Each structure stands twice: as C-alpha cells, then as structure tokens.
Amino acid sequence: MLQDLEPIATVRPPPLQRAFGAGLLTAGSDGGRTRLGRLRQEGCAKIRLPRDAAAAGLEAVLLNTAGGLTGGDVLDWRIEAGAGADVTVATQACEKVYRARDGAARTTVTLDLGEGARLAWLPQEAILFDGAALIRRLDANLAAGARLLAVEAAVLGRTAMGEEVRQGAFRDRWRIRREGRLAFADDLALTGPVSSLAGLPPLLGGGRAFATVLLVAADAERFVEPLRRILGASGGASAFDGKLVARLVAADGLSLRRALLPALEALRDGAPLPRVWRI
Numbered sequence: 001m002l003q004d005l006e007p008i009a010t011v012r013p014p015p016l017q018r019a020f021g022a023g024l025l026t027a028g029s030d031g032g033r034t035r036l037g038r039l040r041q042e043g044c045a046k047i048r049l050p051r052d053a054a055a056a057g058l059e060a061v062l063l064n065t066a067g068g069l070t071g072g073d074v075l076d077w078r079i080e081a082g083a084g085a086d087v088t089v090a091t092q093a094c095e096k097v098y099r100a101r102d103g104a105a106r107t108t109v110t111l112d113l114g115e116g117a118r119l120a121w122l123p124q125e126a127i128l129f130d131g132a133a134l135i136r137r138l139d140a141n142l143a144a145g146a147r148l149l150a151v152e153a154a155v156l157g158r159t160a161m162g163e164e165v166r167q168g169a170f171r172d173r174w175r176i177r178r179e180g181r182l183a184f185a186d187d188l189a190l191t192g193p194v195s196s197l198a199g200l201p202p203l204l205g206g207g208r209a210f211a212t213v214l215l216v217a218a219d220a221e222r223f224v225e226p227l228r229r230i231l232g233a234s235g236g237a238s239a240f241d242g243k244l245v246a247r248l249v250a251a252d253g254l255s256l257r258r259a260l261l262p263a264l265e266a267l268r269d270g271a272p273l274p275r276v277w278r279i
Contacts, residue, residue, distance in 0.1 A: 019066035021045025022076040027058050029084030034058040037082065045075060048092075052275055057086025057118065059274055064095060071100025071133055075107040079121070083114035083143070090274040091123040094155070094253075099131030104169060109138045113146035122264065122274060125153040125209070125253060128194075133169040142178045142216060149267055150176075153211035153260065155253040156198060165194045176216060176243075184214060184243060207249040209256035213237075215267050220244040226266055234259040 021044035026037035034057040041047050044066040052059055064075060081087040097105060113119050121138070128134065140148055152172060157163035169191040176184035190197060198204040215223065221239045227246060228237050234255070235248035246263065250256035264273055272278065 018072040018074070019044045019064075019069070020074050021064060021066070022078075023047050023062065024078045024080075025060055025087075025089070026080040026082065027085045027087050028082035029086075032084075034081075034085045034087065037080070045077070050275065055088065055274070056271060057088065059088045059090075061090055061092050061274065061276055062123070063092045068096035068098050069105035069107070069134065070098040071103045071105060073105040075105075077108070078110045078112075079119065080112040081114060081117040081119045081146075084116045085114065086118040088120040088122065088274060090276050092276055094124045095126045097126055097128045097132040097134045099129055100133035100169075104133035104135045104171075106135045107137070111138070111140040111148065111150075113140070113142045113148060115143040116145040117143070118147045119149075120268065121148070121150040122277065123152065124277065125155050125211075125256070127155045127158065127253070128165055128168055128170060129157065129163065130165050131167055132165070135171045135173075137173045138175070140176045140216075141180075142176070142183075144179055145218070146178075147215075147217040148176070149213075149215050149217075149264070150174075151211060151213045151260070151264060153209070153248075153256060155209040155256065156194060157208065159208060159252040165198075167192065168194045170194070172212075174212070174214070176214065178216060178242075183216060183241075184245070186212065204249050207251060209250045209253045211235075211248045211256060211260055213244075213246040213248070213260075213263060213267070215239075215244040216242065217244075218242055223267055227263060230262050230266055231259060235263075 022042040023045040024040040046063040156165040172188040174186040224239045237246035
C-alpha cells in the first residue's frame, strides 16, 4: 500500500563555496609626508597603492578578486590614518551584489583617524541585483582635529539592462565617533518588495540609486550652501556641530554619479577624485 512506503528524504542543495577577504592599511606622517605603515591582505581582499601625482597624500584602491558578493560572503576592511596623515581610499569598481541563496553578504569597514588626520572613504557604488542580500557596516573613530569624508552609495539594478530588484534585503549601518563620543548614527533597512518600497514618496520616490555623504570637520558648515547648489533637485544637505550630511536620490546609477562627482570634489576643496572615479 502507498501509505506503507517510507517518505523520500528531502534533497538539499549542496553548500556553496563562500568568499572571504580582509584587508588592513595603516599610514603615518613623516615630516609632513604620509607614508605607508602596515599592509595586510587576506583571501579575496586586495589593496593597491597607485602613484598619482595629483594625489595630496597616500592613495589606496581596494579590490575584491571574487568578482562580486553573494549570500555568505564576507569582506572586512580596516584603515588607520595616524596623527597628521592624509589617506584616500577608493574601490577599483562598483561592487556587484548577486542573488543570495543562503544568508546575506556582509561588508564591514573600520576607520581610525589619529589627531589631525585626514581620511576620505570613497568606495564606488554597490549594484544590487534581484534577490540580493547585503549587510553593510561602517564604523569610524576620530581623534581631536581629524577630518573624515565618507560616502556610501547603492544602485537597485542596472536600468540600461532592464533589471529590476523585485525582492531583496539591504541593511546599511553607520556609527561615527569623535573623541570617543557618538557624533553620527544612521541605519537603513530595505527588505522585502524592494521595487515597491522604492516607489514610495517617503523613501526613494521611484528612484533607483541613492547615496549618503558625510563630512566631519571643523569647517563642515561652510560647504552647505555650495553643496546645495550643486545637488539641486537631486538631494539635500544640512550641517551642524562640525558635521555635514547629504542625501542623494537619482533615477539610475549614471544620474547619481553625475551628481556625486562634483559634490565630492567640492567637499575635497577642489582636489581631484582618485583616478578610478575619473575613468
């Protein structure tokens, strides 16, 4: 009889190989010149130090040789700028976040700035595909007189390819401390029917690309009006207590980048962006 047959065991897909990467870069000031201290890279995380005559200090470019992120992948970056050092960090290209079968991809960034240090954290955009799951965290610790410029951007699918992120999960968490005290905290959770949520006016209003820009500096307030003129209808900016925050929303990744480039250059007092941004 059929009821006497033993149930067939559930067939589970085999576990997939996961990517792991960790990178550490430290720099210090020697006679007014920023010099490399330590450099460590593990797994798929690689760090390159291009020579750019236009760069004011030390410039680093981060690479993920895994070719993107998917569920269960882990990337961990740590950048330390010692007292008086000037460091700019960018990524070689946009980070692609693919559909996740098991769990979420995780990226963590830790920035430590010594007294009077300058650090620009300028990764290019993360592109999320349908079904992607990403948990992204940025922690920064600033000593007295340190200056931090940071940007994080995300694009929900490539509109030129007709892509749409119908379902997914994206969490973004910022914690910035100045002389040990919390100066800025920000959390974003975009989960479930992403395309429907992005269409809501209080969220993205139909936009497919967005970014947060933060400047922590003693003179941050003086950039507000110039930045507002640059952003126009694509975003807004406010500043108080030595920090400036700007939000940008755009219809697609190209429109977002066209707004981001002049905005970041303005916050760098006209200093050019790393060459990877200018290609």
